[in-house]
Amino acid sequence: MKIQVNTDENIEGGEELSARVSAEIHTYLDRFSDHITRVEVHLSDEDGDKTGGSDKRCMMEARIEGRQPEVASERAATLEGAYSGAAKKLQRVLQSTLGRLHHAKGADTIRTGSL
Numbered sequence: 001m002k003i004q005v006n007t008d009e010n011i012e013g014g015e016e017l018s019a020r021v022s023a024e025i026h027t028y029l030d031r032f033s034d035h036i037t038r039v040e041v042h043l044s045d046e047d048g049d050k051t052g053g054s055d056k057r058c059m060m061e062a063r064i065e066g067r068q069p070e071v072a073s074e075r076a077a078t079l080e081g082a083y084s085g086a087a088k089k090l091q092r093v094l095q096s097t098l099g100r101l102h103h104a105k106g107a108d109t110i111r112t113g114s115l
Contacts, residue, residue, distance in 0.1 A: 001033040003041065010045035011079065017043075021083050028091040029062070035098055038063040041086075043079060058082035060090050070097055 007013040047055035059073040074085030
């Protein structure tokens, strides 16, 4: 699973930020790594130099083999809150999407047939 971190002009990127974001992604998405080819992360500070509010935004896009990409985003007061929240949301999206792929039709039912 390749991870690509992009930042806007208001956020100072670099190896340290990429490493922190990658570690968070691995924490939440490693169990899906057989299905994900790439995760693209877009970090932005929507207010630039202004302070206050939930102005940090993270959008994550997971590229899944043979399927359309899945996307999740989060706004927070800090970059850490934004990328952590987006990773958690993307985990839930992938659980739902990939869970449906592996649900076999004709599986046992919870209904008992006796009425």
